[in-house]
Amino acid sequence: DQQVKQNSPSLSVQEGRISILNCDYTNSMFDYFLWYKKYPAEGPTFLISISSIKDKNEDGRFTVFLNKSAKHLSLHIVPSQPGDSAVYFCAAEGLGGGSNYKLTFGKGTLLTVNP
Amino acid sequence: DGGITQSPKYLFRKEGQNVTLSCEQNLNHDAMYWYRQDPGQGLRLIYYSQIVNDFQKGDIAEGYSVSREKKESFPLTVTSAQKNPTAFYLCASTLAWGTEAFFGQGTRLTVV
Numbered sequence: 001d002q003q004v005k006q007n008s009p010s011l012s013v014q015e016g017r018i019s020i021l022n023c024d025y026t027n028s029m030f031d032y033f034l035w036y037k038k039y040p041a042e043g044p045t046f047l048i049s050i051s052s053i054k055d056k057n058e059d060g061r062f063t064v065f066l067n068k069s070a071k072h073l074s075l076h077i078v079p080s081q082p083g084d085s086a087v088y089f090c091a092a093e094g095l096g097g098g099s100n101y102k103l104t105f106g107k108g109t110l111l112t113v114n115p
Numbered sequence: 116d117g118g119i120t121q122s123p124k125y126l127f128r129k130e131g132q133n134v135t136l137s138c139e140q141n142l143n144h145d146a147m148y149w150y151r152q153d154p155g156q157g158l159r160l161i162y163y164s165q166i167v168n169d170f171q172k173g174d175i176a177e178g179y180s181v182s183r184e185k186k187e188s189f190p191l192t193v194t195s196a197q198k199n200p201t202a203f204y205l206c207a208s209t210l211a212w213g214t215e216a217f218f219g220q221g222t223r224l225t226v227v
Contacts, residue, residue: 041203041221042220042221043218046217049215051213089157091216093212093213101146101165101212102160102163103148103160103209103216104160105150105158105160107156107157108157
């Protein structure tokens with residue numbers, strides 16, 4: 001049962017345009033959400049996060065939007081640059097067993113930004 | 116410099132052998148995680164630990180074992196019971212809830 005879903009395996013955009021990556025979750029106990037960027041054969045690097053008490057967080061070219069009622073979040077990158085080409089993972093944190101928090105990832109979306 | 120270190124980067128083992136992957140962090144983080152990445156599968160949680168001497172199974176724990184004897188270390192053993200051990204393994208740590216997780220560079224395990 002996949003609790004964090006990224007339904008688009010890939011996305012291609014032109015340099016300078018907006019990239020929008022989407023993520024849906026099913027577990028209402030998730031209360032903290034993160035986006036990571038990953039290159040092949042490397043560990044993911046943190047991009048931006050949002051807690052469930054907010055609906056928007058912005059950091060430079062990156063903005064994350066959270067719609068709790070729809071259990072949906074999105075990452076906007078504007079303007080997109082060729083160096084943004086990578087796999088983007090959505091992650092959610094919430095209660096696992098007992099009082100333990102666990103971090104659950106989606107399957108990722110491969111973003112390609114064309115010059 | 117603080118960080119999280121996985122070793123080795125590449126590991127080859129014969130089928131039927133147990134193998135232990137190392138993960139060490141000097142970030143003073145309480146929580147540590149092990150994930151496995153396969154093509155098209157994203158990052159799947161194997162085990163996680165919030166405190167020393169305590170850990171929980173993730174979504175795909177079968178065929179794996181862990182220990183958390185020290186705060187800095189969270190080794191993962193891939194046992195012969197794991198049916199498809201060849202994968203890219205990632206270790207992560209977080210300070211607390213609501214903070215970003217830091218990842219190691221990963222270990223690519225190939226079982227032949």
